[in-house]
Amino acid sequence: MARILSIAVTQMACSWDRDANIQRAAAMVEEAAGQGAQVVLLQELFETPYFCIDKNKAFLKEATTVAANPAIQAMRVLARKLNVVIPVSFFERDGDRHFNSLAMIDADGEILGVYRKSHIPDFPDYEEAFYFEPGDTGFMVFETKFARLGAAICWDQWFPEAARAMALKGAEVLLYPTAIGWPIEPTQSRFKNSKVHWQQVMQGHAGANIMILAASNRIGAEHGISGQTQFYGGSLIVDHIGTKAAEADEATSQIMVKSFDMDEIALYRKDWGIFRTRRPDLYAPLCLAE
Amino acid sequence: MARILSIAVTQMACSWDRDANIQRAAAMVEEAAGQGAQVVLLQELFETPYFCIDKNKAFLKEATTVAANPAIQAMRVLARKLNVVIPVSFFERDGDRHFNSLAMIDADGEILGVYRKSHIPDFPDYEEAFYFEPGDTGFMVFETKFARLGAAICWDQWFPEAARAMALKGAEVLLYPTAIGWPIEPTQSRFKNSKVHWQQVMQGHAGANIMILAASNRIGAEHGISGQTQFYGGSLIVDHIGTKAAEADEATSQIMVKSFDMDEIALYRKDWGIFRTRRPDLYAPLCLAE
Numbered sequence: 001m002a003r004i005l006s007i008a009v010t011q012m013a014c015s016w017d018r019d020a021n022i023q024r025a026a027a028m029v030e031e032a033a034g035q036g037a038q039v040v041l042l043q044e045l046f047e048t049p050y051f052c053i054d055k056n057k058a059f060l061k062e063a064t065t066v067a068a069n070p071a072i073q074a075m076r077v078l079a080r081k082l083n084v085v086i087p088v089s090f091f092e093r094d095g096d097r098h099f100n101s102l103a104m105i106d107a108d109g110e111i112l113g114v115y116r117k118s119h120i121p122d123f124p125d126y127e128e129a130f131y132f133e134p135g136d137t138g139f140m141v142f143e144t145k146f147a148r149l150g151a152a153i154c155w156d157q158w159f160p161e162a163a164r165a166m167a168l169k170g171a172e173v174l175l176y177p178t179a180i181g182w183p184i185e186p187t188q189s190r191f192k193n194s195k196v197h198w199q200q201v202m203q204g205h206a207g208a209n210i211m212i213l214a215a216s217n218r219i220g221a222e223h224g225i226s227g228q229t230q231f232y233g234g235s236l237i238v239d240h241i242g243t244k245a246a247e248a249d250e251a252t253s254q255i256m257v258k259s260f261d262m263d264e265i266a267l268y269r270k271d272w273g274i275f276r277t278r279r280p281d282l283y284a285p286l287c288l289a290e
Numbered sequence: 291m292a293r294i295l296s297i298a299v300t301q302m303a304c305s306w307d308r309d310a311n312i313q314r315a316a317a318m319v320e321e322a323a324g325q326g327a328q329v330v331l332l333q334e335l336f337e338t339p340y341f342c343i344d345k346n347k348a349f350l351k352e353a354t355t356v357a358a359n360p361a362i363q364a365m366r367v368l369a370r371k372l373n374v375v376i377p378v379s380f381f382e383r384d385g386d387r388h389f390n391s392l393a394m395i396d397a398d399g400e401i402l403g404v405y406r407k408s409h410i411p412d413f414p415d416y417e418e419a420f421y422f423e424p425g426d427t428g429f430m431v432f433e434t435k436f437a438r439l440g441a442a443i444c445w446d447q448w449f450p451e452a453a454r455a456m457a458l459k460g461a462e463v464l465l466y467p468t469a470i471g472w473p474i475e476p477t478q479s480r481f482k483n484s485k486v487h488w489q490q491v492m493q494g495h496a497g498a499n500i501m502i503l504a505a506s507n508r509i510g511a512e513h514g515i516s517g518q519t520q521f522y523g524g525s526l527i528v529d530h531i532g533t534k535a536a537e538a539d540e541a542t543s544q545i546m547v548k549s550f551d552m553d554e555i556a557l558y559r560k561d562w563g564i565f566r567t568r569r570p571d572l573y574a575p576l577c578l579a580e
Contacts, residue, residue, distance in 0.1 A: 118569045138572050158564055160450035160498050165575045190558050193531055197497050200532025204494010207487050208450050241483055242490030268480050274448055279408045282428050283577045285455045287570050 005147050006259040007173065007212070008037035011235040011248050013220030018047050022071050026078055028255050033082040035257045038107070038146040043216040043235075044089045044154045044177040045100070047071050050231070053224030055130040063093035066114055072103050080109030085144045087151045089177040091131075092116070100132040102153055102177065107145040115140040117153040118162065125183065125227040128155070139165040147262060151175040157198075157215065161286060163205035167275075172262060174205060174213040181231035184221055195232050199244070207242025210269035212260050214238070219251055240265045295437050296549040297463065297502070298327035301525040301538050303510030308337050312361050316368055318545050323372040325547045328397070328436040333506040333525075334379045334444045334467040335390070337361050340521070343514030345420040353383035356404055362393050370399030375434045377441045379467040381421075382406070390422040392443055392467065397435040405430040407443040408452065415473065415517040418445070429455040437552060441465040447488075447505065451576060453495035457565075462552060464495060464503040471521035474511055485522050489534070497532025500559035502550050504528070509541055530555045 010028040014021045025042050032040045044050075047070070051059040066072060075086045085107050092101035092114070100117035116135030120128045139162055141150045150166030150173065157163075157176040166174055180198060182191070206213040218231035235248040237258045246256040269275070300318040304311045315332050322330045334340075337360070341349040356362060365376045375397050382391035382404070390407035406425030410418045429452055431440045440456030440463065447453075447466040456464060470488060472481070496503040508521035525538040527548045536546040559565070 118572055119567050121563065121567060123563055134569065139575070155567065158498065159568065160454060160494070161568070161573045161576060164450060165573065168575050168578075190554070190561065193533075196533055197531035200493050201497040202494075203490050204450070204492075204498060204532065207491040208448065208494060241487035242494065243483075243486055264480070271480065273411065273413055277409050277411060277445065278449065278451070279424065280577050280579050282408055283451045283455065285429070285458050286451060287573045287577050288458075289570050 002264065003262045004259050005262050006036045006038050006257060007214055007237060008032035008035070008040045008255055008257045009214045009216045009235040009237055009246070009248070010040065010042055010255050011217055011219050011233045012043070012046070012253045014046055014049050014218065016049060018070065021047050022074050025071070026074055029075070029078050029084065029086060030082065032255050032257055033084045037084060037257045039085045039149065041087060041175050041214050041216045042089065042177060043218045044179040045091060047090065049222045050179045050218065050229065052128045052131060053125050053222060053227050053229055055127045060098065060131065063091040063098050065093055066103055066111065072105070072111070075105050076109040076111070079105045079107055083107045085146060085149065087149070087175055087177065089153060097133055098131055099135060100128060100153055102151050104142040104144065104149065104151060112142045112144065113140060115151055117156060119155045119159055121155040125229050139169065141166055141169040141171045148172045149175055154178045154180065157202055160205060160208065163209055167209040167211065172211055174209070174211060176202065176215040178215050178217040179231060180217055181229040184228040184230045195234050199234065199236060203238050203242040203244070206238040206240060210240045210272055210274065211265065212238060212240055219253070240268060292554065293552045294549050295552050296326045296328050296547060297504055297527060298322035298325070298330045298545055298547045299504045299506045299525040299527055299536070299538070300330065300332055300545050301507055301509050301523045302333070302336070302543045304336055304339050304508065306339060308360065311337050312364050315361070316364055319365070319368055319374065319376060320372065322545050322547055323374045327374060327547045329375040329439065331377060331465050331504050331506045332379065332467060333508045334469040335381060337380065339512045340469045340508065340519065342418045342421060343415050343512060343517050343519055345417045350388065350421065353381045353388050355383055356393055356401065362395070365395050366399040366401070369395045369397055373397045375436060375439065377439070377465055377467065379443060387423055388421055389425060390418060390443055392441050394432040394434065394439065394441060402432045402434065403430060405441055407446060409445045409449055411445040415519050429459065431456055431459040431461045438462045439465055444468045444470065447492055450495060450498065453499055457499040457501060462501055464499070464501060466492065466505040468505050468507040469521060470507055471519040474518040474520045485524050489524065489526060493528050493532040493534070496528040496530060500530045500562055500564065501555065502528060502530055509543070530558060
């Protein structure tokens with residue numbers, strides 16, 4: 001019998017009502033599970049607005065330990081109840097250190113591990129370097145009930161190295177919770193097509209590693225003090241040859257579920273021969289500090 | 291004044307009449323230059339049919355040294371005459387060793403260097419491992435009159451590592467002469483969408499490295515003893531955000547020329563911040579022998 005994996009991406013707007021955000025996310029997980037999803041991807045840092053638009057020390061209080069995080073607690077209960085895997089993006093505090101992290105919750109509600117975002121954006125409207133240390137976990141793959149899931153976070157998705165590292169660690173799927181958008185007043189017209197760019201790069205990762213990929217992005221306008229962002233959704237599921245299997249619009253809450261024959265994809269990946277014709281002896285330039 | 295680069299991709303069918311193939315390629319270079327192209331990309335191994343469909347020692351006699359190669363000789367003259375850069379793919383003999391190589395001919399007719407294909411396919415209908423040693427040059431970038439050109443060859447184009455290595459060495463453009471197709475009798479239906487796959491992966495390289503990319507593929511049906519291949523063209527030019535700027539059809543000889551503002555792309559590449567937020571300390575898994 002073929003091994004079918006059913007995966008969901010979601011997107012929603014977030015407010016400063018943390019409980020309401022978690023409940024909205026929980027409702028989306030319930031609905032996705034009702035549609036047969038075994039893995040439900042929520043977007044990045046969905047417990048709050050994307051506070052990184054500003055640099056503001058007051059927001060550091062939003063960080064929690066893994067054990068104290070309310071979204072993780074809620075999703076653990078839900079994962080066990082619905083028999084679904086839920087990767088949860090959250091703002092992690094570990095002593096005096098802060099990270100942009102992801103807890104992988106297996107279908108029995110157990111936390112399989114925590115990944116800490118490796119690539120930290122440091123730009124106007126994405127002031128993550130003010131809040132988060134660069135992750136110290138390295139790229140991670142989680143052996144969940146239904147599939148081996150590679151999971152990274154937002155800006156990580158721009159780096160072919162991250163996708164490849166997860167693939168080499170045995171990932172069958174690449175997951176990216178995301179928060180990306182445009183300025184509401186588009187002063188930087190050079191980046192006016194960033195949504196297409198963002199999608200093409202991820203489609204490339206899926207094709208180059210011959211595995212499915214899913215990204216859940218935020219929607220809605222959010223206003224900081226120094227900037228404002230229109231998050232543009234476009235959450236998507238990409239198949240193993242890099243084509244879009246499902247794509248959400250830019251503005252509405254959505255849940256999309258797609259199923260894949262994982263045995264067929266594994267055979268394609270093996271037969272296409274990428275992984276047995278690599279030249280790691282020539283890749284040292286990628287690992288040099290600049 | 292903006293620095294504009296005008297680049298051409300071409301595609302054609304090849305026979306066992308070597309002189310005729312070179313003349314056809316030369317005519318395409320002339321026409322592309324007439325349309326303003328400063329760099330003209332020809333396809334992989336255009337001096338002969340794609341003999342790697344079979345394993346046949348008799349074809350080893352087609353290999354030449356750099357100095358003795360008739361295509362390189364012809365293109366050096368043409369490059370100087372037309373003031374165009376011409377990367378020339380050829381079957382290289384170096385003593386007892388054979389490589390799938392590319393000579394970069396600058397606009398003054400000088401050879402700037404020779405790249406030897408790093409990733410060697412080793413599959414039915416693509417029996418390159420029978421003929422070619424894995425390249426020993428590493429990935430190369432050539433400082434030509436009009437731009438810093440990264441050039442790799444066909445199967446190399448499936449590897450994000452190769453594209454990234456060229457980008458890190460200062461490439462502004464990624465070039466891939468190619469020979470890829472379908473079986474004429476498509477027994478391997480798993481790969482029936484390989485053209486889309488091939489294009490998506492390259493679009494990903496362009497987007498991930500924020501630089502233009504060009505690939506010239508072969509057309510025509512070629513019949514070996516053990517297999518047959520319908521080369522599917524689809525030669526393309528991709529812009530710096532990964533979208534297709536030009537795409538050829540599957541069956542006809544074509545020349546396509548596109549121009550890009552290299553200063554604008556360089557600014558986008560710098561401002562988008564990929565290269566200053568990399569984490570080479572975490573990329574060691576990519577360089578491990580498997």
